[in-house]
Amino acid sequence: MAGKKTAGPSPEQSREMIEFRDSGIHGMGGFARCEIKRGEKLIEYVGEKITKAEAALRIEADNRFIFTLDDETDVDGDVEWNPARFLNHSCEPNAVAEIIRGRIWVRALRRIRPGEEITYNYSYGFDGHEEHPCLCGSGKCVGYMVAEEFFPKVRRKRRKQAMAKA
Ligand SMILES: C[S@@+](CC[C@H](N)C(=O)[O-])C[C@H]1O[C@@H](n2cnc3c(N)ncnc32)[C@H](O)[C@@H]1O
Numbered sequence: 001m002a003g004k005k006t007a008g009p010s011p012e013q014s015r016e017m018i019e020f021r022d023s024g025i026h027g028m029g030g031f032a033r034c035e036i037k038r039g040e041k042l043i044e045y046v047g048e049k050i051t052k053a054e055a056a057l058r059i060e061a062d063n064r065f066i067f068t069l070d071d072e073t074d075v076d077g078d079v080e081w082n083p084a085r086f087l088n089h090s091c092e093p094n095a096v097a098e099i100i101r102g103r104i105w106v107r108a109l110r111r112i113r114p115g116e117e118i119t120y121n122y123s124y125g126f127d128g129h130e131e132h133p134c135l136c137g138s139g140k141c142v143g144y145m146v147a148e149e150f151f152p153k154v155r156r157k158r159r160k161q162a163m164a165k166a
């Protein structure tokens with residue numbers, strides 16, 4: 001609509017802010033090309049909107065790009081027009097993925113310097129966390145890609161396992 005305020009950067013503007021290349025965390029990652037201000041929207045996570053049932057089938061078939069949109073719908077970001085699919089998880093992220101008016105935006109949590117890898121917490125649940133080991137390398141890494149609310153639970157479990165082995 002003419003004159004309508006854009007909700008965030010266009011795909012072209014996102015490409016100007018983020019370079020996608022090999023990451024030390026895993027596979028490809030996204031890296032800041034310029035200084036990014038705290039709170040700035042960086043990129044939209046786009047893809048195919050699918051039902052929960054369809055998402056479950058695709059996850060079963062090893063799709064790692066499913067993003068929960070709401071109680072009924074997920075987004076399958078495994079499409080070539082979604083470069084945000086390359087952003088990796090970190091236990092100490094510099095960005096966050098937020099749902100704003102039905103769209104998924106990755107936004108800076110703090111100032112990000114050129115060359116820094118842009119990461120967010122994938123916010124996975126506790127159940128089955130052992131299937132998602134984390135290699136983020138941050139000092140706060142809990143060893144698994146889980147939401148921050150589960151960090152204490154994962155740490156307790158790991159302590160117990162270490163004590164049982166000793
Ligand atoms: C949305 S993709 C991210 C892009 C991925 N680097 C790639 O090249 O396809 C999600 C997958 O990347 C991997 N990944 C992302 N962050 C990770 C991390 N902190 N530790 C280990 N693997 C990670 C996991 O295999 C995860 O299922």
Ligand SMILES: [Zn+2]
Pocket residue numbers: 090091092134135136137138140141142143144
């Ligand atoms: Zn980690």
